[in-house]
Amino acid sequence: MTAKEKTTVIDGxxxxxNPKTTELDFFGVPGATFITLTLPLFVYFLQIGCTPESCTVAGVLNIDWSAQIARLQALPLFDLQVFGVYLAWFFSLAACDLILxxxxxxxxVLRDGKTRLKYNLNGKTVMSTLAVLLVARWFQTGGAMPELVYCYDHYVQIAxxxxxxxxIVATYVYVASFTHDCILSVGGNSGNPIFDWFIGRELNPRIGSFDIKYFCEMRPGLLLWGVxxxxxxxHEYLTKGHVSLPMALVVLMEIYYVVEGNWEEYGAIHMMDITxxxxxxxxxxxxxxxxxxxxTVQARYLSTRTIEYPLWYAGLIVTxxxxxxxxxxxxxxxxxxxxxxxxxHLKYIENDKGNKLIVSGWWGAARHVNYLGDWLISWAWCLATGYESIFPYFFVAYFGVLLVHREMRDDHKCAxxxxxxxxxxxxxxxxxIIPGVY
Structure with missing residues (x-):
């Protein structure tokens, strides 16, 4: 009997x-195709639209696109050596994830009613190892930090x-999902290869005990954001001789977010992305x-210009x-x-199947009140860039749309x-999300 023919008992x-996916998120195959083609281009758009010469909406509208595209092509966009450095970063973290x-x-408990995957929550030791290496290199190089210079100079190629x-990773896990019996995601078993490749066919792709999804969620991208x-x-320190207050605020707040997320990573194994x-x-x-x-758009914006504001404004941002x-x-x-x-002390409602939902405390204020906290954090990051350009503020708009979309998806699945x-x-x-408002 294959995995597709197996059954399970859910709520009696x-x-x-592995039920067939009949409702396709993101507008199905057309949406998946559109997102796949446009999101990588948007990453490059951020490099074209925000330059040392101009980083305003007017500047983006009036930009000489042919000249900027030619500038990107001259870099070049892809460098085999940089790709090797990126792979070294990825697999070094993978080794740390397995060893530390x-x-x-x-x-x-997974949908089969019995399996509970185990996760090695070693984010603290992984981050501590990385921090020790960075501090050691700072003293060893007298603050020159060639690795950080390399990251700044090859930012586009690393992207x-x-x-x-x-x-490559998405293609590997999609193909691998056909090679063994596994639990498939409810949303990625449509039978259409484009959509299933995009949304994810297998729920928890692993190589032995190494959980590919959890690792990618918590380690290489998040930690690279911090680096x-x-x-x-x-770069600002080398060019100006100091780190400005706006840069310090952005970097400290965002790195705190990364560190705290890995420090408290137990909650991550219960996120919708993982479960x-x-x-x-x-x-x-x-x-x-x-x-x-x-x-990193806020820090990159600040690295190319001088922004100043009073201490009281910085205090409001921190608050x-x-x-x-x-x-x-x-x-x-x-x-x-x-x-x-x-x-x-929390009040809750319960059905005859033992499901419980909190109706007091934080979760009595809004069904996803944690998203409100996330959105306020994103506002602080953007406000720390000052008020000379609206360009860095696209992030708070994007993040708001992301959180609302996640809430809508979660509402549908919970229903x-x-x-x-x-x-x-x-x-x-x-x-x-917002008590009394939305």
Whole structure:
């Protein structure tokens, strides 16, 4: 019997283990094709649209595109040596992920009703190792840090390497999903190779104990984001003799986000990306290319110009960031405590199948109040770039759209899972993200 023919019991009902996907997200094959072709181009657009000479909306509208495209082509976009450096980064982190110690945690019960994958949560030791190496190199090179200079000078080629590698990884996991019995993602088993390759056919692609999806989600892209931000700050340090207040704010806030995310990575194994979504091009590109080369737009903007603002403005930014982070972390911790029976004070509703949904505390304020915290954090990052250009602020608009889309997808999936209980929950907690507003 093949994996496609197997069944499982969910909430007392016998269902196919790997049901056929009939509702296609992202507008199906046309949407998947459009996103696959345009997102890599958008990464390059950020390099063309924001230059030392101009980084304004008017500048983008009036830009000499032929000259800028010619400039990119002259780099060149792809460099085999840089690609080798990128692969060394990727596989060095993979080796660290396999070798370095960390607590082992079990994920959620998979759709077969019995399997719980184990995850080596060694983000603390991986980051500590990277930090020690960077500090050691700082003292060894007297602050010259040729590795950071290399990252800054080859920023576009590293971006190309990440894009190419995301295509390769997505293709590998798609082909590998046909070579063994596995649990497929509910959203990526349509039978259409383009869509399934894009959305991810296999739920948890692994090589032995090495979880490809979790690794890509938490290590190479996130940590490269931090390293590239350091490269931007280092470039400013070399050219100006100091790191400006705006640059320091952006780099410190964003690196804190990266560090804290890996430090508290237990929550990551319960994210929708890990528990529900398949691993295909969408996540591979997002993790490996989009995050490090789109999320660095604020630091890159600041590395090419001088921005100044008063200390009181900086204080407001830090306050906004701290507020967003408190909402984000406190709400997620509250949910984790509830799952482990550590929050008896919280009120909840329950159905006859034992499903429970919180209707008090943070999760009584909004169904995804943690997204509000995330959005406030993104505002702090953008506001730290000052107010001379709207260009860096595209990120907060993109992030808002992303969070609303994630909320809509989650709402649909929860409605299918919880049925009448979800209807009751939405009546008890009418706000989706912003209490009383949305």
């Amino acid at each position: 009902e016998t269902q196919p283990l 110690p960390g607590p082992v945690a079990e994920g959620v 190309t390497s990440a894009i190419v590698w995301s295509f 590239l931000n350091l490269a931007m700050a280092h 529900t979504d398949g691993f295909g091009f969408m996540l591979a590109f997002g993790d490996l290319a989009w995050v490090p080369f789109v999320y 906004l960031f701290a507020t967003g982070y408190y909402i984000f972390r406190a709400s997620n911790n509250e949910k984790n405590d509830f799952k482990h029976g550590k929050a008896p 299918l899972k919880y049925k009448e209980l979800w209807v009751q929950y939405k009546k008890a907690v009418p706000s989706a």
